[in-house]
């Protein structure tokens with residue numbers, strides 16, 4: 001078990017130019033990958049949906065990316081077939097995986113047979129099927145991390161997240177009971193306020209054990225959210241609760257429109 005260390009303050013990087021944001025994010029990811037591969041020979045990454053996959057385009061064709069060393073998990077996923085328009089996997093496939101030489105077996109999706117079974121269940125029995133999906137995904141994580149890292153929770157090298165206008169992250173929504181989950185690695189929900197309602201998500205203890213969490217947010221629509229998340233963490237929005245214990249670190253890669261109302265100090269990353 002790793003000791004408990006106070007979390008480090010978030011690092012906020014704001015960019016006036018969208019291409020600069022995409023390029024700096026890609027440089028940051030490659031640097032994290034190099035460190036992880038040097039130490040352990042692999043790079044464990046979790047990724048959420050929304051606009052995030054598009055912001056990863058700076059990785060396409062980028063020298064230094066060792067795709068065969070990546071082990072990719074979804075930070076959250078909607079319980080729909082993998083080729084469904086709502087699937088985060090499909091989104092990532094379209095924007096990234098189909099454009100880079102990552103081995104298919106290094107991308108860990110939900111089991112499509114379990115999704116079929118869950119869809120066939122009437123609503124009253126769906127919870128068992130969803131529990132099975134969350135369990136199976138947790139097992140996949142245990143296979144990846146157990147005995148390799150000594151902690152009680154997996155230590156991802158990098159978790160990449162977007163933030164919703166209500167401050168949600170992954171599928172952890174404000175006021176939801178899942179915010180206080182302190183045991184499970186993967187949990188399901190049936191009442192996501194953002195459709196579709198059935199999803200699974202990595203839990204806070206997993207997110208807060210990561211070596212690095214990088215948020216990506218752009219556009220004026222996020223300005224109020226970022227102001228609350230970064231300037232008023234006491235409000236307790238899910239995004240403010242992402243504070244991995246040191247040496248874990250949270251980074252924010254945002255554009256100036258999203259950061260317009262934020263008073264929190266900016267940092268220029270040395271990449």
Ligand SMILES: O=C(O)[C@H](O)[C@@H](O)[C@H](O)[C@H](O)COP(=O)(O)O
Pocket residue numbers: 048049050051052076077078088161162163164165168169170171194
């Ligand atoms: O599956 C999901 O719905 C996402 O994982 C979700 O957590 C997303 O990252 C945020 O809602 C931000 O989405 P945008 O970047 O599109 O605003």
